[in-house]
Amino acid sequence: MSEAGSPTAEPGREGPPAPVAAAAAPPEGTRPAAVELRGVTKIYHAGTPREAVAIRDVSFTIPDLPDRGEICTFLGPSGCGKSTVLRMVAGLAPQFPPTSGSVHVLGREVIGPGADRGMVFQDYTSFDNRTVLANVTFGLECEGVPRHRREVEGREWIERVGLDPTRDALKYPHELSGGMRQRVAIARTLALKPRIILMDEPFGALDPATRLDMQDLLVRLWREVEATVLFVTHSVEEAVYLGDRVFVMATTPGRIASDLRMPAADGPARETQIEPWFHEQVNKLQAELERIEAAAARPDGTRGR
Numbered sequence: 001m002s003e004a005g006s007p008t009a010e011p012g013r014e015g016p017p018a019p020v021a022a023a024a025a026p027p028e029g030t031r032p033a034a035v036e037l038r039g040v041t042k043i044y045h046a047g048t049p050r051e052a053v054a055i056r057d058v059s060f061t062i063p064d065l066p067d068r069g070e071i072c073t074f075l076g077p078s079g080c081g082k083s084t085v086l087r088m089v090a091g092l093a094p095q096f097p098p099t100s101g102s103v104h105v106l107g108r109e110v111i112g113p114g115a116d117r118g119m120v121f122q123d124y125t126s127f128d129n130r131t132v133l134a135n136v137t138f139g140l141e142c143e144g145v146p147r148h149r150r151e152v153e154g155r156e157w158i159e160r161v162g163l164d165p166t167r168d169a170l171k172y173p174h175e176l177s178g179g180m181r182q183r184v185a186i187a188r189t190l191a192l193k194p195r196i197i198l199m200d201e202p203f204g205a206l207d208p209a210t211r212l213d214m215q216d217l218l219v220r221l222w223r224e225v226e227a228t229v230l231f232v233t234h235s236v237e238e239a240v241y242l243g244d245r246v247f248v249m250a251t252t253p254g255r256i257a258s259d260l261r262m263p264a265a266d267g268p269a270r271e272t273q274i275e276p277w278f279h280e281q282v283n284k285l286q287a288e289l290e291r292i293e294a295a296a297a298r299p300d301g302t303r304g305r
């Protein structure tokens, strides 16, 4: 894939991500983890008066569950390094490369962006001068997929994300609502069939009702594409509803403070999120978050109650 066609290309941002060469394949007979961070630290301006530790010693393993994938949500206060972790997995500068530690995706060391990972950002990133269809088929075009095939696939994806393949396909991003634009961004990412989907507060700017619709859409598409999803959010409800697993992060330095399993939420977002068990989980997670933030605020960093 050409560098501009990388699923992690960010429309409207400076320059395309660096091209990637293939790293060594994992040994046969083992199923490598979908994502593995080992002791990842990122320090900006190291050794200068502006030195800033974004994340320190972050390690986690997300297995590559066959025929299913998993949704892992990342929750934590502003500045704790959620975007840093996600962009580290995406291989996007300046977060990537780490100052120390390593990032592996599907058994290969990450050395830059790659077609195995697709990213959806918060700010409705689309190419403003391209129609919905041309946005959705952008990556396929870069991959050299012939025009007819990519337009057929593009229209299928437009329909899958709940837009109208006839009416909406030829609109431009400025003619769409925030929710519609985010559907376009999701379609553009998923059209490339990445095994790992990275989402950085994708629904953060949407109104509550649209947000619930988008959560339903994501769960439906995730079941279809069977990918591993890393999803950053500020919403405890969203973290519980979407997450099979929730990583709670803390600040100063940014780190993983808790790694919690969540019960599977099978029903639609609106119905599930008013159920008693759901409230119980939200309250538990909220309490955990507050405990972690209180501990981080103590000068000695102790976790005493």
Ligand SMILES: Nc1ncnc2c1ncn2[C@@H]1O[C@H](COP(=O)(O)OP(=O)(O)OP(=O)(O)O)[C@@H](O)[C@H]1O
Pocket: 044, 052, 053, 054, 055, 076, 077, 078, 079, 080, 081, 082, 083, 084, 085, 094, 254
């Ligand atoms: N390019 C940079 N140079 C210096 N420091 C940076 C840079 N990018 C991020 N940081 C710092 O790294 C830390 C983690 O930032 P990051 O954007 O990952 O946080 P976040 O958890 O995503 O926050 P938010 O919830 O507000 O999006 C912050 O303290 C931030 O100031």
Ligand SMILES: [Mg+2]
Pocket: 082, 083, 084, 200
């Ligand atoms: Mg962020």
